[in-house]
Structure formats: structure tokens, C-alpha cells
Amino acid sequence: MSTEGKVTPLVEVRGIGVRFGGLQALDDVSFDVRPGEFVSVIGPNGAGKSTLFNVISGVQRPTSGSVLIDGRPIRRYRPDLVHARGVGRTFQVARPVGSLTVRDNVLLGAGGRRLHGVLSSLRPRGRDKTLQHRVDDLLELAGLTAVAHRPAAEISPGDLRRMEIARALGDEPRLVLLDEPAAGVGSDGLTPLAELLGRISDRGVAVLLVEHYVGLALSLSDRAVVLNRGRLLALGEPDEIRANQAVIDAYLGTKRSRGTVVVPPATGTEEER
Amino acid sequence: METTVDGLVIGSLYALVALGPCLVYGLLRVLDIANAAALTLGGYLVLVLAERSGSPLLGVLVGMAAGAVLGWVVQRWIYLPILDRGPIVTLVTGIGLYIVATELFRLLFGPSQRSAHVDLPLPDLHLGSVRLEGIDLLVLLVTFGVIGITWYVLTRTRSGVLWQAVAQDRHVAGAVGVNSPRVIAAVFAVGYALSALAGALLSVKYDAVYPTLGDIPAYKMLAIIILGGLGSPLGTIVAALLIGLVESWVVASFGFALPRDAIAFVALILMLLIRPQGLIPSRVVKV
Amino acid sequence: MTYAIVVAVTAILMASVVVSLNLTAGYAGQPNLAQSAFFGLGAYFAAVLSVQHGLSFWAVLPVSALVSGLAGAVLGAISLRLREDFFAITTVGLNFVVVALFKSIDFFGGATGIYGLPLPTLGGTSFTNDHFLVLSALLLGLVVLVSKVVRDSWYGGMLMAIREDELVASSLGAPVALFKASAFALSSLLAGVVGAVYAFFISSITPETFGFNQSVLLLSMLIIGGMGTIRGAIVGAVLLTLIPEMFRFASDYRSLVYGVFLVLVLRFQPQGLVGEDSWLARGAARLLRRSRSAPAAVTEVSA
Numbered sequence: 042m043s044t045e046g047k048v049t050p051l052v053e054v055r056g057i058g059v060r061f062g063g064l065q066a067l068d069d070v071s072f073d074v075r076p077g078e079f080v081s082v083i084g085p086n087g088a089g090k091s092t093l094f095n096v097i098s099g100v101q102r103p104t105s106g107s108v109l110i111d112g113r114p115i116r117r118y119r120p121d122l123v124h125a126r127g128v129g130r131t132f133q134v135a136r137p138v139g140s141l142t143v144r145d146n147v148l149l150g151a152g153g154r155r156l157h158g159v160l161s162s163l164r165p166r167g168r169d170k171t172l173q174h175r176v177d178d179l180l181e182l183a184g185l186t187a188v189a190h191r192p193a194a195e196i197s198p199g200d201l202r203r204m205e206i207a208r209a210l211g212d213e214p215r216l217v218l219l220d221e222p223a224a225g226v227g228s229d230g231l232t233p234l235a236e237l238l239g240r241i242s243d244r245g246v247a248v249l250l251v252e253h254y255v256g257l258a259l260s261l262s263d264r265a266v267v268l269n270r271g272r273l274l275a276l277g278e279p280d281e282i283r284a285n286q287a288v289i290d291a292y293l294g295t296k297r298s299r300g301t302v303v304v305p306p307a308t309g310t311e312e313e314r
Numbered sequence: 315m316e317t318t319v320d321g322l323v324i325g326s327l328y329a330l331v332a333l334g335p336c337l338v339y340g341l342l343r344v345l346d347i348a349n350a351a352a353l354t355l356g357g358y359l360v361l362v363l364a365e366r367s368g369s370p371l372l373g374v375l376v377g378m379a380a381g382a383v384l385g386w387v388v389q390r391w392i393y394l395p396i397l398d399r400g401p402i403v404t405l406v407t408g409i410g411l412y413i414v415a416t417e418l419f420r421l422l423f424g425p426s427q428r429s430a431h432v433d434l435p436l437p438d439l440h441l442g443s444v445r446l447e448g449i450d451l452l453v454l455l456v457t458f459g460v461i462g463i464t465w466y467v468l469t470r471t472r473s474g475v476l477w478q479a480v481a482q483d484r485h486v487a488g489a490v491g492v493n494s495p496r497v498i499a500a501v502f503a504v505g506y507a508l509s510a511l512a513g514a515l516l517s518v519k520y521d522a523v524y525p526t527l528g529d530i531p532a533y534k535m536l537a538i539i540i541l542g543g544l545g546s547p548l549g550t551i552v553a554a555l556l557i558g559l560v561e562s563w564v565v566a567s568f569g570f571a572l573p574r575d576a577i578a579f580v581a582l583i584l585m586l587l588i589r590p591q592g593l594i595p596s597r598v599v600k601v
Numbered sequence: 602m603t604y605a606i607v608v609a610v611t612a613i614l615m616a617s618v619v620v621s622l623n624l625t626a627g628y629a630g631q632p633n634l635a636q637s638a639f640f641g642l643g644a645y646f647a648a649v650l651s652v653q654h655g656l657s658f659w660a661v662l663p664v665s666a667l668v669s670g671l672a673g674a675v676l677g678a679i680s681l682r683l684r685e686d687f688f689a690i691t692t693v694g695l696n697f698v699v700v701a702l703f704k705s706i707d708f709f710g711g712a713t714g715i716y717g718l719p720l721p722t723l724g725g726t727s728f729t730n731d732h733f734l735v736l737s738a739l740l741l742g743l744v745v746l747v748s749k750v751v752r753d754s755w756y757g758g759m760l761m762a763i764r765e766d767e768l769v770a771s772s773l774g775a776p777v778a779l780f781k782a783s784a785f786a787l788s789s790l791l792a793g794v795v796g797a798v799y800a801f802f803i804s805s806i807t808p809e810t811f812g813f814n815q816s817v818l819l820l821s822m823l824i825i826g827g828m829g830t831i832r833g834a835i836v837g838a839v840l841l842t843l844i845p846e847m848f849r850f851a852s853d854y855r856s857l858v859y860g861v862f863l864v865l866v867l868r869f870q871p872q873g874l875v876g877e878d879s880w881l882a883r884g885a886a887r888l889l890r891r892s893r894s895a896p897a898a899v900t901e902v903s904a
Contacts (some may be wrong), residue, residue, distance in 0.1 A: 098772060100772075124773065132769070136769045138766065140761060140764075140877070149758050149762055155755050156773075157774075157775075157776065165749060166754055166757075166758050275642040343686065345690065392864070396868060396871055405689060406867060410821070413856060413860035414857060421853065459664045513877060533697065539688060540690050575697060578694075580694075582694050583679075586679075586683055
């Protein structure tokens with residue numbers, strides 16, 4: 042739903058710059074994500090995609106610029122505070138709590154306000170009926186019901202990816218940041234993943250997606266952000282992106298076939314911070 | 315001034331002991347307490363062999379050889395199999411090994427302190443008003459000699475390159491043809507031999523060996539290798555000398571108000587609060 | 602009989618400390634080699650306040666709890682700043698610093714320690730060993746209850762997430778710093794209370810009792826039993842308290858046995874004897890039963 046009217050953006054990235062020593066990882070990047078919108082972030086390795094995610098999710102304080110959620114800027118860059126404002130995320134490399142079950146992993150993502158203080162978090166996590174239902178629903182949505190009681194360390198990479206997404210959705214966020222959910226899932230894992238992404242979007246949750254399978258990303262997206270060497274190269278609807286000469290030159294040009302761009306998944310991944 | 319000399323002597327012994335665990339930490343991220351068992355071993359062997367054969371030098375050499383064997387055994391049979399269990403498990407295993415060693419020494423050599431009875435015919439050295447005891451001079455010469463050699467090997471030879479390669483990434487180094495297990499074994503052997511040497515020097519200097527000789531060095535060396543930036547040989551040597559000096563100065567100026575053996579840790583905790591990344595923050599030697 | 606009770610009380614008190622240690626070392630996965638420092642702080646404040654200032658047992662308990670809890674919170678705050686192995690060594694160092702303080706500050710009675718703690722009284726009657734047995738059992742019950750509440754709560758789940766990946770925990774909405782520091786405070790507070798009871802029970806304390814070796818012993822108990830489980834903490838503590846007693850006839854070898862046992866368990870069963878996934882223990886138990894009693898009916902496996 043890419044509305045043209047005056048909708049307050051859910052998340053607004055304003056002139057973000059991040060410097061690591063001599064490296065300008067992001068340079069004056071601006072865009073926004075509207076409620077319920079599906080936006081993908083694409084760009085070659087080292088474009089700054091992971092850094093961008095780390096900034097929006099509160100892991101990394103930007104050197105310049107700011108991120109606004111519901112029109113209010115993030116002042117303290119702390120992941121839990123950003124999470125409390127309705128933004129969930131996954132990671133480029135799957136990061137399960139391996140010793141807990143799949144279900145417990147998803148449940149932990151649903152703690153919400155109960156997690157904000159020590160005393161409130163001392164309540165038993167297995168009791169709340171509504172939460173249990175929500176978790177069961179998310180497990181089903183992600184196709185994980187069968188493995189719900191297995192330790193997260195033991196499930197397949199594809200299941201792991203979808204578990205992370207379900208976990209990120211636990212607290213009913215309005216935006217989820219999905220960092221390369223297709224990495225490592227193998228070709229037969231792509232279909233269930235794409236279906237899950239579609240269903241999330243259908244539920245009205247906004248999605249910001251970093252994905253190396255550009256074709257997959259663009260086919261799901263309302264809009265796309267293209268980054269190159271830390272700078273915003275293009276911003277627009279998928280068709281515009283596919284036709285954009287600068288994008289083709291800088292990134293898509295070499296491996297292009299009939300409008301669907303297939304870029305092989307990266308072997309070396311950007312460093313997470 | 316004598317205090318400073320004393321501090322340097324102690325500090326150089328600390329450096330000798332800490333060098334092995336520092337190199338081991340660089341390779342495996344294991345904090346190796348068991349290394350201090352080699353120190354006590356070195357102390358006892360110089361005592362026993364000096365008594366039997368009359369040659370302290372033989373004792374030192376046998377001690378170093380025995381230390382090297384111990385180091386090889388420890389890494390091969392104990393540490394390597396549990397490496398992926400995380401730092402707590404390896405740390406406590408090392409402590410367990412050290413306890414076993416201490417108890418064995420106690421059962422073999424008796425619980426009480428024994429005198430080494432090694433009289434080296436060393437002349438004292440007079441530098442102006444400062445008198446340097448022969449044994450102190452020997453300690454300084456030997457430790458700085460050994461440290462110099464280690465330094466040369468690490469920075470100027472193929473072995474040093476191999477150590478750095480494995481320290482960077484054990485698995486990648488293995489993949490490009492570095493024999494990681496052999497590098498690890500060698501580092502352990504050398505590290506334990508250095509500790510045995512330190513133990514021999516220590517027992518001759520203070521004319522005393524006892525089962526828990528390695529206790530204080532064992533834990534102090536942990537403080538030292540952290541102060542030195544964990545895995546940085548140069549930092550470790552600097553930190554060892556500093557701790558030796560600071561201990562001597564503090565004890566000389568404040569008497570026993572603060573027990574000597576807590577100083578290293580007070581320094582450590584203060585330093586960590588100010589510079590959480592260590593005195594010289596490098597995981598791998600920078601040349 | 603008295604001797605048996607003394608051993609039992611000691612074992613139960615040790616189990617209580619180890620269960621409290623499990624909160625930080627087990628659930629939150631923090632390398633905590635300083636638990637005996639907090640145990641000792643509780644013991645020392647109890648001893649000083651009762652012997653030198655005449656406070657009653659019941660009056661000093663909350664003081665010990667508070668002092669140890671605060672000290673634990675400070676350590677927790679330190680843990681936020683340091684990498685895992687830096688922090689491990691800091692906890693090692695803390696033992697030496699605390700023992701040094703006990704020895705050198707007059708308030709704590711110096712190197713000789715503090716002697717002659719009075720017996721606690723309840724309703725006019727002085728405590729006997731039987732009373733201590735009941736009290737320590739209640740204390741263990743309390744510590745276990747607290748641990749269970751933590752384990753099954755959101756808080757405990759997040760501590761386990763922190764153990765494995767702090768970034769994940771905070772991205773799921775947990776205030777990691779607060780949770781870590783409070784886990785240390787809670788764990789130390791409980792250890793302080795146990796320390797106070799322990800001091801009154803043995804009636805005299807010396808600095809070295811609470812040194813690094815004791816911290817190692819406490820962590821060893823937890824690891825041998827099974828890190829991250831309440832039953833592991835209890836089994837490990839009871840086992841390592843009883844084994845030296847059983848080897849009393851060969852007292853010279855007690856420490857050796859302890860060391861060898863520790864190394865063997867860590868080397869071959871690092872998840873502990875009754876910890877999660879300790880198949881070796883179950884297999885051995887089954888084998889033992891089979892060899893002892895003739896191939897009888899299938900016996901139940903009790904962990």
C-alpha cells in the first residue's frame with residue numbers, strides 16, 4: 042500500500058551517516074517506510090546495508106543524521122528501546138538462543154512490556170493465555186509447529202530463518218527488519234520463506250528487507266532502496282528500479298535477464314556490528 | 315634503587331612465566347593456569363638434580379625438558395578436546411590440573427618448604443652505590459636473553475609467522491597448509507619450558523621450593539597478560555615489568571598495608587575500569 | 602551423630618551458595634569466580650556486627666544480604682564493561698582483593714579472623730545443630746524457590762538469551778545491562794545470607810576461608826553437577842562436600858582426588874554429571890544397577 046497522501050511515515054531515516062575510522066559506511070542516506078509498506082534495501086557487498094539496519098534497530102549510533110519513529114527521533118540508540126517502539130529485527134547470520142526450544146525462542150520475542158523492568162519480568166513466561174495463543178499462531182504462520190519443541194540449535198537452516206522472523210514478530214511490531222532471510226536456506230527453502238514474507242505483509246506489518254536475491258526482494262516490494270558504497274543510489278518502485286540506468290550500471294548490469302535480476306548470494310558477508 | 319632492581323628482577327621472572335600463557339591465549343583463547351605447574355616442576359627438578367648430580371645447570375635443562383613434555387601432554391590430552399566448550403570450562407579445567415599437580419608435588423616432595431642449596435659462585439656487581447647480587451644479575455641476563463630470543467623468533471622467523479597465522483584464525487591457517495596442531499603443541503612446549511626455567515631461577519634466588527610455589531605466579535600472570543592486552547607478547551612483557559616494579563615500590567613505601575599479591579589485581583581492576591580494552595590493545599603481535 | 606549433622610548442614614549451606622551462583626554462572630552464563638567473596642562478605646559483616654557490636658543473628662541477616670547484594674551489583678556493573686575473559690580474570694582478582702581487605706582492615710579483625718560468634722536465639726532458646734539443620738534446609742528451599750521463579754520467568758529466559766547472545770536479547774526488548782547487574786545483585790544477596798548463617802554455624806571465621814580456592818570449589822561444584830540446572834548445583838555441592846568426608850581415612854589424598862575428579866568430569870562430561878544432556882551419567886547409573894542387582898525388572902531412572 043504505497044499511499045501518495047500525507048501519511049506520517051512509520052520510520053524516517055534522515056541524512057544518516059556512519060563513519061568507522063577512515064571508512065564512511067553510510068553517507069547521507071534518507072528514506073522512509075510508511076505503515077504496512079514493504080521496502081527492500083538492495084546493493085552490492087559493502088554498500089552499507091547491514092550498517093543501515095544496525096542504525097535503525099538501535100545497535101549503532103549514527104555519526105550524523107537521525108532516525109525517527111512515528112515522527113519522534115531515536116535519542117538513545119539501544120536495541121531494546123527501539124524494540125519497545127514497535128520495531129523487530131532478524132540477523133544476517135541466524136542467531137538462535139540454541140539451548141531453548143523453538144517455541145521458547147518465539148515466546149521470548151513476545152515478552153514486550155513485561156521485559157522492561159526486573160520485577161515485571163519475574164512473572165512466569167509460560168502462563169499468559171493470550172501470549173501463548175499468539176506464539177502458537179506465529180509458529181503456525183512460519184510453518185514451525187512440527188519443530189516447536191525441538192531445541193533451536195538442532196533445526197534446519199530454513200526453519201531457523203523462519204523462527205527468527207516469527208521471533209521478531211512476537212511483540213506485534215509495526216515494522217520488521219529482515220536481514221537476508223534467504224541466506225543459507227537453499228533453493229527448496231525459498232518458497233516457504235517467500236510465502237511467509239507475503240503473509241507478514243498481508244497482516245499489515247511493514248517490512249524492511251535486505252536480500253541478495255534481488256529478484257525475490259523486488260517481486261515482494263512496494264518500493265526499493267538501492268545503496269552503493271554507503272550512498273543512496275536510487276529509491277522507487279520496483280519497475281523504476283529495474284529500469285534505472287544508474288542502478289543497472291552500478292550494480293545490476295552484469296547479470297540481467299528479462300527484467301528479473303538474479304544476483305548470486307554473497308559469499309563474503311558484511312560484518313555485523 | 316635497590317627496590318627498583320628488585321622490582322625488575324621479579325618483573326622479569328613474571329614476564330618469563332607470563333610469556334607462555336600469553337602465546338597460548340593468542341592461539342586458543344585459553345587462559346592456561348596449568349602452566350604454573352611447570353614453574354613448580356622446574357623448581358623441584360633443579361633442587362633434586364643439583365643435590366644428586368651437583369650440577370644446577372643440568373637441573374635447569376632437565377626441568378625445561380620436563381616442562382616441555384608436560385606442556386605437550388596438557389594441550390594434547392586435556393585442552394584440545396574441550397576447546398569448544400568455552401572459556402569457563404577450559405579455565406576451571408586448568409585450575410583443576412594445577413591442583414592435581416600441586417598435590418602430586420606435595421605427596422612426592424613433602425608439604426614443607428625445601429631449600430635448594432644451590433650456591434652459585436657468582437660475584438656481586440657494584441654499580442656506583444648500587445649492589446647487584448650475582449643471582450639477580452643472572453636472572454636479569456637469562457630472562458632478558460630468553461625474552462629477546464622469543465621476540466626474535468616471533469617477529470623475524472618463519473615460526474613467528476606460523477604463530478601469527480594460527481593466532482589469527484586456527485581453521486583458516488589449517489586450510490592454507492599451516493600445521494596448526496604442531497604450532498599449538500610447540501607453543502605449549504616452549505611456554506611450559508620457559509615457566510620451568512622461571513621456577514628454577516625463582517627457587518635458586520629465594521633458596522626455597524614448596525608445592526604451592528606456582529600459586530601466586532599462576533593468578534598473577536593472568537592479571538599480567540590481561541594488563542598486557544591479552545595475546546600481545548610485547549604488552550605482556552611491559553606489564554610484567556611494571557607489576558614487578560609497582561609491587562616493590564608499594565611494598566617499600568607503604569610497608570605491608572596492602573598485601574603484595576593483591577597489588578596486581580588492584581592494578582588490573584583499576585586499569586580495566588579506565589581502559590576496558592587493555593593496556594596495549596592488540597590481540598596479535600603487531601610488529 | 603553430631604558429626605553427621607555438621608556435615609549435613611555444611612553440605613546444605615554449600616548447596617545453597619551454589620544454587621545462588623547458578624543464577625549468574627549458569628543462567629546468565631557469566632564466568633563468575635568470585636562467589637566466595639560475596640559469601641565471605643555476608644559472613645564477615647554478620648561476624649563483625651554480632652561479635653563487636655552485639656547485634657543479634659536476626660538483625661545482621663538483612664545487613665549481610667544488603668552488603669553482599671550491593672557488592673554484587675557493583676561487580677555486575679563492571680561485567681557490563683568487559684569482555685568475557687577480561688571479566689573472568691577480574692572475578693579471580695576480586696577474591697584476592699577481598700581477602701586482602703579482610704586481612705588488612707581493622708574493622709574485619711585482621712589476619713586472625715573473628716572468633717566466638719554467639720549462637721543465634723529464637724524465642725529465648727539458643728540454636729542447636731538441629732536448629733541449624735532446619736534453618737539451612739529452609740534457606741536452601743528459599744534459594745531453590747527463587748531460582749525456579751527466575752528460571753521460569755521472562756527474566757530467566759532473557760538471562761539465558763544473554764548467556765548465548767546479548768545482541769539477540771536486547772533486540773528482543775530486554776534491558777541487558779539492568780538484567781545482568783540485577784542477576785549479580787540477586788545471586789550475591791543470596792550468597793551473603795548463606796554466608797551469615799554459615800558464620801554463625803561455624804562460630805569463627807578467617808579470611809582465607811573465603812579466598813580464591815573456595816570460589817573455585819563453588820564453581821567446580823556447579824560445573825560437576827551441571828551448569829544451568831538447580832539439580833546440578835545441589836548434586837555437585839553435596840558430592841564435593843561429602844567426597845572429602847568419605848576420604849577422611851586417606852586425608853592426604855583428598856585434594857588430589859578432588860582435583861583429578863574435577864579434571865576428569867570437565868574433560869569427559871563438561872555438561873556435568875546430572876546437567877542437561879549428560880547421557881554418560883544416565884548410562885553409568887544404568888550399568889551400575891545392572892551389574893549390581895541381577896538383570897531384574899527395568900528400574901526407574903532417577904536423576
